[in-house]
Each structure stands twice: as structure tokens, then as C-alpha cells.
Amino acid sequence: MSKGPRPFVGLFVGIAAGLVASAAMAAFQVQAQKLLPEDDGDPATLKAADAASEAVIGDPVPEPYREPAGQAVHYIAGAVIGGIYGVLTEYKPEASAGFGSAYGVATAALFDEAAVPALGLGSAPSETPLATHAYGAASHLVYGWVLEGVRALVAGRR
Secondary structure: OOOOOOHHHHHHHHHHHHHHHHHHHHHHHHHHHHHOOOOOOOOHHHHHHHHHHHHHHOOOOOHHHHHHHHHHHHHHHHHHHHHHHHHHHHHOHHHHOOOOHHHHHHHHHHHHHHHHHHOOOOOOHHHOOHHHHHHHHHHHHHHHHHHHHHHHHHHOOO
């Protein structure tokens, strides 16, 4: 007998899986960045933290808190995106296609290629080197695989 959708289970498992997947993505990025040319610019997560700080206190994130603030944005975004995935897979199991690959690629397209440039947190896709696009896509694939792995382990395959 097939169980119906469990949106609250999906949400909470998705959030937890999103946090684990964010950690895996960060670990992958530390290693992958060694293969890319040095980039002196701030990552989009830190730019987003600065924008939030400026909206609240009128100044960017103070220097001692910059790195943790960028990481907080990374993990909060990962948890939110994971929660959405968890609920989505409860209603549409096919959202886990390719063991999370489709969702990972979709998040890369939505965030790296569309939202980040649109919000002024990064360069336009046409101004971004191909290696940077590949790095972003690979990072989000890792996120998608780990997200689905943890979600399926905890909540079960749908």
C-alpha cells in the first residue's frame, strides 16, 4: 500500500539533508577552487550577507564576522532549498530524478546563472568564464546527490 505525501516529514528531512548537502558542497568547493584561477572577489554568499547587514545596520558585515556571515548565508540557503526539495519529493517523487542530479542542476541554473547576477551579487553569465560555470554546476551536482542521499536514507525512497 502506497503512503500519501508527508509534507512535514519532507520539510524537516529536507532541511536536515540540505544542511548536510551544504557541508558537502562547501568541502567540494574548497578542493575544486584549487583548480581554478585565483578570484579576488567576494563570493555571492558574502555579498548577500553584506546586503542584509546594510539593510539592518547600515554597514556591511564587520571584518571579523565576514567569513562566518557568508557561511551562514550558504547554510541557510541550503536548508531552505533542501526543505523545498523534501516537500517537493513527497508530492512528486520524480523530482529526485538522477539521484538529485536534476534538482542540483536546476538550483545551479536558478541561483548561479539567474538570481545571483540579477541581484547584483555576481557577473552576468555571458561575462563569467566557462570554468566558473562548470565549477558552479559541479558544486550543485554534489549538493543534489548528497541532498537526495540523506533525504532517501532518512525519509525513504518515494
